[in-house]
Amino acid sequence: DCFHLCRAACASSSESQRGCRTALRAAMAGEGGAKHILCTGGAGYIGSHTVVHLLKAGYRVSILDNLSNASLKVKERLKQITGEDVPLFTTDTIDTDALLKLFKEQKFDGVIHYAALKAVGESVAMPLEYYTNNVSGTLTLLKVMREAGCKVLVFSSSATVYAPKETPLTEQDALGPSNPYGWTKFMIEQILQDLYKSDPSWKISILRYFNPVGAHPSGRIGESPSQPNNLLPYIQQVAVGRRPQLSVFGNDYNTPDGTGVRDYLHVEDLAEGHIAALTKLFQGDPCCITHNLGTGKGVSVLEMVDSFEKASGVKIPYKIEARRAGDLATVVADPSKANKELNWTAKRTIQEACANAWKWQSTNPYGYEDAPPQK
Ligand SMILES: O=c1ccn([C@@H]2O[C@H](COP(=O)(O)OP(=O)(O)O[C@H]3O[C@H](CO)[C@@H](O)[C@H](O)[C@H]3O)[C@@H](O)[C@H]2O)c(=O)[nH]1
Numbered sequence: 001d002c003f004h005l006c007r008a009a010c011a012s013s014s015e016s017q018r019g020c021r022t023a024l025r026a027a028m029a030g031e032g033g034a035k036h037i038l039c040t041g042g043a044g045y046i047g048s049h050t051v052v053h054l055l056k057a058g059y060r061v062s063i064l065d066n067l068s069n070a071s072l073k074v075k076e077r078l079k080q081i082t083g084e085d086v087p088l089f090t091t092d093t094i095d096t097d098a099l100l101k102l103f104k105e106q107k108f109d110g111v112i113h114y115a116a117l118k119a120v121g122e123s124v125a126m127p128l129e130y131y132t133n134n135v136s137g138t139l140t141l142l143k144v145m146r147e148a149g150c151k152v153l154v155f156s157s158s159a160t161v162y163a164p165k166e167t168p169l170t171e172q173d174a175l176g177p178s179n180p181y182g183w184t185k186f187m188i189e190q191i192l193q194d195l196y197k198s199d200p201s202w203k204i205s206i207l208r209y210f211n212p213v214g215a216h217p218s219g220r221i222g223e224s225p226s227q228p229n230n231l232l233p234y235i236q237q238v239a240v241g242r243r244p245q246l247s248v249f250g251n252d253y254n255t256p257d258g259t260g261v262r263d264y265l266h267v268e269d270l271a272e273g274h275i276a277a278l279t280k281l282f283q284g285d286p287c288c289i290t291h292n293l294g295t296g297k298g299v300s301v302l303e304m305v306d307s308f309e310k311a312s313g314v315k316i317p318y319k320i321e322a323r324r325a326g327d328l329a330t331v332v333a334d335p336s337k338a339n340k341e342l343n344w345t346a347k348r349t350i351q352e353a354c355a356n357a358w359k360w361q362s363t364n365p366y367g368y369e370d371a372p373p374q375k
Pocket residue numbers: 118120158159160209210211229230231232234246247248249250259260261262301324327331
C-alpha cells in the first residue's frame with residue numbers, strides 16, 4: 001500500500017522524507033484529508049518526539065506549548081530532523097478565549113494532550129498550582145474541544161495512578177496515587193470516563209506510561225531538565241560533568257542487586273505508542289480506553305549505570321545512600337493489552353536508549369540552555 005511504498009522510498013535526508021510525507025498526505029487526502037493533530041505540550045520531552053513520528057506517519061501537526069518547561073529551540077530542532085516548520089502556539093491551556101479562537105481558526109481533527117506540570121516533589125509543595133494547571137487546564141481544553149466538535153483525544157497519563165504494588169501492573173489493578181501530581185492524572189482519567197459516559201461520541205485513549213528514557217537517535221532533541229529528578233537524566237548530567245556523582249537511593253530492596261527496579265521505555269517507542277493509539281481511534285468506534293505503555297521488563301539502578309557506562313565509555317561515580325521516601329522496590333508494566341489492542345510493542349533496548357541519550361547529552365550538555373558562564 002501507499003504507506004509502505006512511501007516508507008520504503010524514504011531516504012535519510014529530511015528533504016526526501018518531506019517528499020515521502022507529501023505523498024503520504026496526498027494518499028490520506030483520498031480518504032478525507034491528512035488529519036490535523038494538536039499536541040499540547042508538544043515542545044516538551046515526550047511531545048517533541050511524538051511530533052516527529054506524527055509527521056512521519058503523514059499527520060499534519062501543530063504544537064500548543066506555553067514553554068513553561070520547554071524551549072523555543074525545539075522548533076528549529078524539529079525542522080532539522082523533519083524538514084518541516086511545525087506551527088507552535090504559546091497559548092495556555094487555561095486561557096479559554098485564546099483556545100476557542102485557535103480551534104476556530106485551525107480545525108483540528110484530534111488532540112494529544114501532554115501539557116502538564118510533572119515534578120512529583122514540586123507537586124507536594126505546590127498542590128494548588130498543580131491542580132489548577134493540570135486539572136483546570138484539561139477541563140478548559142475539553143470544553144473547547146466539545147465546542148469545536150473535535151472529540152478525538154489521546155491523554156498522557158502515568159503509571160503513578162496505580163496504588164503501590166510490586167508485581168507487573170495491569171490496567172485492572174487498584175489505583176491510588178501518592179502525591180498531588182499523581183492525583184491530577186487520576187482525576188483527569190475520571191473526568192474523561194465521565195465525559196465519555198455523558199457523550200459516547202468521543203474517542204478517548206488514556207495512556208499510562210512507565211519510565212520514558214532516551215532521545216531521538218539524531219541527538220537533536222532530548223530531555224532537558226535543569227534540576228533532574230529522574231535516574232537517567234541524572235546519570236547523563238554526571239557523565240558530562242554537571243554533577244559530581246550519582247546517589248543510588250538504597251541497595252537493600254528485595255531485588256536481584258538490591259537497587260530499585262523500573263520499566264524503562266525508550267521515548268521513541270513511547271512516541272510510536274501514541275501514533276498507534278491515535279490511528280486506532282480514527283479507525284475505530286467511539287470509546288474511552290486505557291492502556292499501559294511499558295516494556296514489561298525490569299531494570300535496576302545499577303544495571304542502568306552499567307548500560308550507560310558501556311554506551312558512553314564514561315565512568316559514572318556513584319554512592320549508595322538511604323532509600324528515597326515513597327520509592328518502591330519494583331514497578332513494572334504488564335503491556336499485553338497495548339501489545340494486543342494497539343498492535344504496539346516496545347522494541348528498543350536499554351542499550352539503545354543509553355546510546356541515544358548520550359548522543360543528545362554529549363552534544364547538548366546543557367540541553368536547550370546555553371552553558372552557564374565560567375567562574
Ligand atoms: O538520583 C537518583 C534518581 C533515581 N534513583 C532510583 O532510580 C529509580 C527510578 O527513579 P526515577 O527515575 O525517579 O523514576 P520513578 O521514581 O519510577 O518515577 C517516575 O515514574 C513514575 C511512574 O512510574 C512517575 O509517576 C514519576 O513522575 C516518574 O518520575 C528508583 O529506584 C530511584 O530510587 C536513584 O537511585 N538516584
